[in-house]
Every structure is written in C-alpha cells, then in structure tokens.
Amino acid sequence: MKVLSVVGARPQFVKCAPVSREVREVHEEVLVHTGQHYDYLLSEVFFNDLGIPAPDHHLEVGSGSHGVQTGRMLAAIEEVIGKEEPDLVLVYGDTNSTLAGALAAAKVHVPVAHVEAGLRSFDRRMPEEVNRVLTDHCSDLLFCPTATAVRNLAAEGVTAGVHLTGDVMVDALRENLPLAKERSTVDLPPKGYYLATVHRASNTDDPAALRAIMGAFARLDLPVVFPAHPRTQKKLAEYGIAPAANVRVTEPLPYFDMLALLSGARAVLTDSGGVQKEAYILEVPCVTLRENTEWVETLEDGWNVLVGADTNRIVAEAEKVAGSPRRHSARFGDGHAAERIAAIIAEYQP
Template sequence: MKVLSVVGARPQFIKCAPVSREIRKRHEEVLVHTGQHYDYLLSEVFFKDLGIPEPDYHLEIGSGSHGVQTGRMLAAIEEVIAKEEPGIVLVYGDTNSTLAGALAAAKMHVPVAHVEAGLRSFDRRMPEEVNRVLTDHVSDLLFCPTATAVQNLAAEGITRGVRLTGDVMVDALEENLALAKERSSWNLPRGGYYLATVHRAGNTDDPAALRAIMSAFSRLDGPVIFPVHPRTRKKLAEYGIVPAENVQVIEPLPYFDMLAALAGARAVLTDSGGVQKEAYILKVPCVTLRENTEWVETLEDSWNVLVGTDADRIVAAAARGCGGRHAARFGDGRAAERIATIISEYESENQ
C-alpha cells in the first residue's frame, strides 16, 4: 500500500523518524513536508540528524495566520493526494499541517490515520486543541499513546479504529539518547542550569505574559539556557524585553544537542507539550508555563507542575523541583512497529 505521510513541524519530524522506518519495511511511503517550520534549525537539520528520507514533496507553505496557512496547505496536499492516489494518509500530532492533511484526505475519501490521537487539554482557546479534535473525528485509524487518550476518545463517542500503541516519542528517545551523548557538542555540567522553551501564541503574543515569564527566569538561582524560537525572538524585540544576565539566549538547538541539554538540566521550563513528555521520560523535573496540559500523566507522578505565567509560581516551582515515582506510562518503545503492523492489517481487511 502507498502511505502518504504529512509532516511540517519539529515535533512531527521526531515522531516520523521511527514510524517512517517501520512503514518502509512493509509499504511504499510518500513523504510530504508542508514547510510549516522552515527555519534550518527547526526543519532541515532534523531530517539530517534523524536519518529521515528527503521529502518527496516540499510544499514551502511558510508562516501566516491559521486560516491562511491551513488553507494553503489544504489546497497543496489535495493536489498531492490526487497525483499519488495513496491508500491511506498518515498525520501526526496537532499542528495546522495535521489538520490540513486530515481534511484533504477525508474530503477525497482517503482513509486517515492519526498518530498521537486522543490527546485533550480541554481548552478550545488553543489552536492545537481544535486541530486534535477535528482530526480525530475524521480519522479511520487513531493511534493513541496512552490509556487516557483512549478514554478521551470514548467519551466523545469514538471507539472504531482506536488502537493503544504507546508513544512514538519513547521509540525516538530510546533510539537517539545514546547518539545524542556521543554526537552532541553540549558540554555544560549536569544539573548546573535550567533549560527553557517558550513558543505558544498564548505566551508570546501577550506582552504581559511574556514579561512575567522573563521576569521569573531572571529570578532563578542559576543560569537559564533559552533556545529561542524565531517568533519568540521577534516578540521579545517588539515588546522591548531584554533578558536578564543569567538568561543565555541562543538559537534553536539541533535535535541531539536539545536532547543532551534536556537530559542534563536541573529542570525544564516550557510551554511545549512534547518537551513535557520528553522531560518525564528522561526523569527531569518540568515546570509548565500553561494552566493545562494534554499530557496529564506527567502530573500524576509529580514530575510536572502547571504554573501558568505567574512569576512567583514559576520561581517557586523551579526551586521546589519535583519528581516522585516513575512509570512506563508512554509505552515500551515499540509504538512505531505497532503502527506499521496495524496499517498492514487495515490494508488486508479493506482490500
């Protein structure tokens, strides 16, 4: 069967790497890069480091408002589907690329498979939440990373095609952690710094929120390594926010360096969903700069705490640290293999 895989953003490249390898053992894969992330350090370097095949199509959509970006992707992916006539379209996560790929396939009556289905923050103000919900409701195969995700779908009446596979991020970390330590140029002492990432529109587009976050960073009792997303850098300049001396603003890190930096951090402060999960898997305390999370499992074992953008809460949580028991909540590192097997079974059942 021909599997058309749609990716466009950094987290999707990481998830795609192990899945693509398993898919290509059994099927023909056509890889489509929407160009949602187009900066070298957020895109091309991941293909190089993770050994992902060159995309068959690079749509070069770039940035824009949600409507403009998603609409352009939808039209372009529709053309690719018409040309390639795939047996299934595979989408990842919760970005505009995810939704565009799912909608294009559904409207053309091509089955949709969603990797990382069933996640819910229950906050429809987040564009990612809207993307998740809509994608799940048009999907034929829903690959859930956790039992909680399965329960979320059942609560919405979705049970057909739902499969508990585990999380492909575990596969990626198990494959790449040793390589990261070997190849990374990261050399700061373990536990000697905080690592911070900020990119969500709710934080970057609100001057008061971004100022509060940066104020909290300035009050932490150690250096803060801050790989800055291009949009965040633009907003810092726009609002006239100058990071404190203890905040080391650097370019986005290549995957191996980011993985090594995360593994060695005293704690991570982030608004990223993926980083929360990576921190849990690596047993690194996480302070989440949001009031909700789709990864509720990280909260239950006290490795993660939600603080929003209140500076006092951020500082207190970072000082307190966290960490309790640790369970294999995200699977055993064989999610990609299960996904490829389920797709093969689906093909056999629908011939």
C-alpha cells in the same frame, strides 16, 4: 499499501523518524513536507540528524495566519493526493499540517491514520486542541499513546479504529539519547542549569505574560539556557524585553543538542506539549508555563506542575522541584510503538 505521510513542524519530524523506518519495511511511503516550519534549525537539520528520507513533495507553505496557512496546505495536499493516489494518509500530532492532511484526505475519501490521537487539554482556545479534535473525528485509524487518550476518545463516542500503541517519542528517545550524548557540543555541568522553551502564542503575543516569564527566569538560582523560537526572539525585541545576565538566549538547537541539554537539566521550563512528555520520559522535572496540559500523566506522577505565566509561581516551583519525591512508570509505552503502527496499517482493510 501506499502510505502518504504528512509532516511540517519540528516535533513531527522526530515522531516521523521511527515510524517512517518501520512503515517502509512493509509499505511504500510518500513523504510530504508542508513547509510549516521552514527555518533550517527547525526543519532541515532534523532530516539530516534523524536520517529521515528527503521529502517526495515539499509544499513550501511557510508562515501565515491559521486560516491562510491551513487553507494553502489543504489545497496543496489535495493536489498531491490526486497525483499519488495513496491507500492511506498518515498524520502526526496537532499542528495545522495535521489538520490539513486529515481534512484533505477525508474530503476525497482516503482513509486517515492519526499518530498521537486522543490527547485533550479541554481548552478550545488552543488552536492545537481544535486541530486534535477535528483530526480525530475524521480519522479511521487512531494511534493512542496512552490509556488516557483511549478514554478521551471513548468519551466523545470514538471507539472504532482506536489502538493503544504507546508513544513513538519513547522509540525516538531510546534510539537517539546515546547518539545525542556522543555528538552533542553542550558543555554544561549536569543538573547545573535550567532549560527553557517558550513559543506558544498565549505567552509570546502577550507582553505582560512574556515579561512575567522572563522576569521569573531572571530570579532563578542557576543559569537558564533558552533556545528561542524565531517568533519569540522577534517578540522580545518588539516589547523591549532584555533577557537577564543569567539567561543564555540561543538560536533553536539541533535535535541532538536539545536532547542532551534536556537530559542534563535540573528542570525544564516550557509551554511545549512535547517537551513536557520528553522530560517525563527522561526523568527530568518540568515546570509548564500554561494553565492546562494534554499530558495529564506527567502531572499525576509528580514530574510536572502547571504555573501559567505567574512570576512567583514559576520561581517557587522551579526551585522546589529538584528535591520533590516522584514515581515513574512506563506510561508512554515500551519503545515499540512504531512497529505496532506499521503492523496495524498492514492489517487494515478500508
């Protein structure tokens, strides 16, 4: 089959790497980069580190409001589909690139396959939640990372084409963690620091929320390594928020450095869905700077706690998690999700 894969944001590049490798063993793949993330540290470095083939089409859409960005992608992807005439369009995750790829394909009657289908935070105020729901409901193949995701789809009446494959992030982490430890330039004592990421608009675009989060970081009992998204850095400056002396703000980090930092952290403080899951897989406690999560399994097994943007809750939970008892299970699969996805695509009959 001719598979047109659409990616555009940092987490999608990580997921794409193992899947693309397996897909190309069996199929012809055309890789489309929307340009949703265009900064070198959020885009090109991932292709280099993870050995992802150069994109066949780079749409260079860039930033913009949700409507503007998604609309530009939709038109550009539709044009690529017309030129390439794929048998299947493969999309990842829950970004605007995901939704644009799915809609463009569905409108011209090309089957859609969704990696990471069935996730739900049940908060429609999140743009990602809207993207997930719409993408799932116009997909023909739905690759679910967990049994919870399968149940979520069934509750919405989606059962055809649903496959429990496991999570491709397990594939990526198993392959790349040894390389990360070998190549990383990180020089910090294991469990001697916290790692933080903040990028969600509900936190960065709310001065009170961002001040509360940064205030919590200032009160923590260990250094906080804070690779800051460009938008977050801009908002810190705009609001006049100066990070405390114990907060080490850096540019976004290459994948191997970020992975090495995450694996060695005492805990991670984040509003990222992907980082919550990576922390669970790596057995690192997580404090989530949100009131909900699509990765409920991490809560159920005690590796994650929701604190929102409440300074006192953030500090209390961050300093408590190090000694908390937890259980761990192979909730997200066995590291062979990409192989299953490629095999299912090979057997698919539109």
